[in-house]
Amino acid sequence: MFLNQTTHWLTQAFEKVYGLTTDPKQLLLSPTKKEFEGDFTIVVFPFVKELKISPEAIGEAIGTFMKENDADIIDFNVVKGFLNMTYSDDFWIRIAKNIPIGSYGTFPKNGKKVMVEFSSPNTNKPLHLGHIRNILLGWSCTKIFEANGYEVIKTQIINDRGIAICKSMLAWKIFANGNTPSSTSIKGDHFVGEYYVRFEKEFKLEYEGFQYTDMGIAVFEKNKKEGQDFDSFFKEYKNTYFNTYSQLGAEAKQMLLDWEAGDPNTIELWKQMNQWVYSGFDTTYNTLGVTFDKVYYESDTYLLGKDAVQYGLTKNVFYKKEDESIWVDLTDVGMDHKIVQRSDGTSVYMTQDLGTAMMRYKDFQVDNMVYTVADEQDYHFQVLFEILKRLGEPYADGLYHLSYGMVELPQGKMKSREGTVVDADDLIAEVIAEAQNNTIERGEVAEMSIEEQNATVKKIGLGALKYFMIKVQPKKRMIFDPKESVDLQGQTGPYIQNAYVRIKSILRKNDSTASNFDKYLSLQPQEKVLMQLVMEYPNVISQACKDYDPSSVANFAYSLAKEFHKFYHDVRILGAESEEAKSFRLHLCNIISDILQRSMATLGIEMPERM
């Protein structure tokens, strides 16, 4: 948008010199690489074929025209097919003056409404590392949408029902002796999680005991596959055992039936345990700085979708088999047959999701819905979106699965059975403690009040953790090394925070109020590089939205911080060689601190004023 004038003159140049009408896409300018002279570059290769003239000759002719006609361009050079143009200092100063500090890179309201779903935990366990990636992605996505002019509704669907929570409930009933989170001083979600683990432990004991009973041995002999040994058989048989012989399994299943029947005692216990979990989640969300506008509960939605199924039948989107189960045939688009209602008339996961999507549209009339869910569910969402399209839902073209790769540890996948799951609260505490260790001896921080110190350390620790996770493209699998996540140097959140803090320190020390740099006519290369980055920022924000990709914002913020650090090192700001230079550099500092602060806010990362 700052280069419209250049594009205009380039169009004129091709028109006047060669009588050629150009497509604006062919006239895209890019910042000139550091090794070459110039500020912005256009590639003339694409015109060679049409004009049957050498690239060098085209570059020379167009460059000459531009230098003569476009007042901004004071010089040019041609290297092979690249026309590098040098801009006047007036140009840079005009751009710098026109940056709207405070709102730069935010777009006007576009009248569209988008719902973004993220986090969506189960209520039987605390949040873990995988949830953190999900939450950070979803959250920054909402911020990116807002910057692009959307109205955003942040939501999560809580999986608050089912056999898992019944396991926790049962274990609590049997083993807790009436203990509660407050009586034990354990955070609610962890408290409930402990009973889930307890159930699994007790179940395992029961199962191992069963295997050597007469009945267990008989089951093995009857059901084993050809040549299968005892241990591998029972490894596979676990689920079947849970559903058939297990006493604990039977009790948990009975609890689920009681819940579905609305048994008051069961419902009361269920509500109580979920409440504990929610208060625990709230603490974690609060620490991470995320909020939701609307919460859906699976207990409210798990029966939804039956109307949709009936509607789909009448529209011949679905078909019924002889056993009364209902299916959809997606083979014509390279997918499969998929069940949408069981033969006993009950809903499956897909049905719930159909119903929930419809409910959300009814609630908010959104144009778009974004589902932040790990990539193991890629196929599920392909199917879901295809069905919604076939049902003719009005928002069907505005659906997006924000799919992300699993988080793995250096030693491999997280496995709850092996106790390698990284707990969200533990991790957060760890990064903050690490920030504390590295901060305590620094003079700046020592002067602060305790409250201010704590707030700063929290911003730094969380900044490190969040940046570490969000800088990776969503769809890529991620290796999470806890040691690296607390790094405060290099390409990290704190490095970017430090650039901001350095600016703030300068601005605090500045006592001159005059601001006039019209006559500053000796721009430094470091200043031009910074301005080139500044000019890109709105594109970064709009592209991140189109791509659903916060990592591009994270990488941009790093580039800007890096160039600022270099500028800071090479060029005096408060001690500049002239009043005009000082004034311009202070203005540039204001622009950069604004962009750093708001681009990082987009990622859910707060900036300290000192560190």
Next chain:
RNA sequence: GGCCCCGUAGCUCAGCUGGAUAGAGCAACUCACUUCUAAUGAGUAGGUCUCAGGUUCGAAUCCUGACGGGGUCACCA
């Protein structure tokens, strides 16, 4: 096996709507704090961009195929 995603420096990642000699950080080694915050900067070293074809003036980027890694193919969620 079918389909989907990934493969870039020792490690973690950018670059991918085709453009100049493929970039950062970490780790290793040097150097720079009487100077606006050294959580910084400068430098050295590190690459058959998994491989093979193809398209193109030009390919890490697009197409095809192999190889390697992951995911998914339930009347589970």
